[in-house]
Amino acid sequence: MTEGQKIKVGVLGATGMVGQRFVQLLADHPWFELTALGASERSAGKPYVKAAVNWRQTSEIPSNIGSIMVSPCEPQHFDGCRLVFSGLDSSVAGEVETAFCKAGMAVFSNSRNHRYDQYVPLVVPTVNDDHLDIIPAQQKANGLTTGFIVTNANCSSTGLTVPLKVLDDAFGLEACMVTTMQAISGAGFPGVPSIDIIDNVVPYISGEEEKLEIEPKKILGSFDQNGFTDKDFKISAHCNRVAVSDGHLECLSVKLKGSPTTEEVITAMESYTCEAQRMGLPSAPKQCIVYNEKPDRPQPRLDRDAGKGYTVTVGRVRPCSLFDFKLTILSHNTILGAAGGALMNAELAKYKGLL
Template identity: 50%
Template sequence: MKINVAILGATGAVGQRFIQLLENHPVFQIHELVASSRSAGKPYREAAKWKLATPVPEDVKNKVVLSLDASLESKILFSGLDSDVAGEAEAAYRSKGHLVISNSKNHRMDTDVPLVVPEINPDHLDLVTRQKSVYGGAIVTNPNCSTIGLVLGLAPVFDLGIEQAIVSTMQAISGAGYPGLPSFDILDNVIPHIGGEEPKIEEEPQKIFGTLSGQTILPATVRTSAMVHRVPALDGHLIAVSLRFKKPATREELVSRFTHYTGEPQKLGCYYAPTPPVQYFEAVDRPQTRLDRDLGRGMTVSVGNLRPCSIFDWKYNILVHNTVRGAAGGTILIAELMVKKGLV
């Protein structure tokens, strides 16, 4: 029997991706859709301006959208809420006993809320038990879309001792949601600013790579400096990274770790766990946004163009599908892992 789930922010860009990815899912079925008062009371087909290439699933299009203050039957709530309302709404659902797995930024850095990339820090999910004892429910968060690509690109070589990272992102327009940027601003242009993005990329990896000690996460000491850019691609964030290691690392060591990297979701056979989670390319012109963003159903992070850095030690490129692995897909994978681990 499948587990009933609800989608918070169901009409938005991330909410639509949740609905698309959950169609015919072997573990979860969409039971409830929640959105703003503008959409509440309408069938989903009327409430949402559907923007994905696949049609609205038949079992969803006639569901009536509920308001944010509705009482929900689903135990698991996938949140794609806008940050303006997510903080208060997610905390309220937690206090009602729900498990909220959120793509929103509001609770990511709360000390008792795990910030999870399933392949990297599944042990941080132990914080859920403490939350349930205090609040009755729990919140688990998915990192920023660029952070997810970055940390999965770093994870295979992290044990070699990364001291510092210089990061420059080239982020697709879907990361801004719909309607997003005016075409006049983004066509024939690159915008070297995305509000609030650089601090997330600099701070979140410290928590993700941190060590769980009792009920506290001790942050990792890796220092990151980030620069972000919005580019005229629809989906896919490309990241250029330069790394300084604590001790010398050879090309062979790095390549071996990239090509053999795996994690607990792969070992447990989670439905959306890609094999491999990190795809290494020897070609100097890969990964490319259009060619590689959909690898592993959009869940595989690609790494390539590895070469020595004249200032640090090594540099390479990372690609992540920002609305799949970087948003809805990554959040669903967290829930799948929690089911496998008996935390749901």
């Protein structure tokens, strides 16, 4: 695809942590061309390089994007964009995203506001790409022909759902107890004050346990022309914040309907593939899941960048004396679990002819 043929896209909430990741991931994308950036009133009217004063990525702002003038998050400033990615704060995301949808744009949102709307799919791209097939029903319900909304899941839900999908497909999932150790980047910027996390762990993240106990049920659930039906299983979550920059680690105990051996669980993990891989999407990782057999893995610093942040690393599958198996999983919270997930969702939509 030559530059001129790329699909023009915008980013809402472009100066925040998730917005920065969108910018970074879109800098050189083969299908999408970033042409518009939206942020708060304070940033609007400045070139992005001046507006993104809190840029905290390990690469510099791409020069072709740094000069884009930041605009308010209103559809008229996103002329020519077929779709927008939203990294907006949930305090404003709901209405803004609806406005962009009504204006005819596809919205791929990382915010929680529309996740439970009747016809809005909640998609982890390596898990439930088929949920995008509800979009025609969504458009019909809204009386729209081009605009629609797709949401991706909360960062800790995203990582969790990938191995749960494998377990459910292969052995039937009954219950999951999960304790998370989540990276500070998940809290945005400025996010967690350093005095709270140096030599410390904070055993609480507002609203997080609730999301983690609900979202995977919709993601692993089914849908028809009337909307979504949750998968029937139970999750109980303990969420903690730890002194890690990127990468959410989660300890799981799972109860299954079947009675596989440890080896069978590991084999199921290793052999899992998803549609995004078969479609050959630009962001699809070589492996959805890497199983690391070392006894002390996965670890955030060593494993978060597996598959450029799109691969979930699983380790330590072993019997649980209360449930069936214990395992530890690691996912990149701002790539697969946020901006990258939304981006791959857009790639899926493009492949499926929705754009």
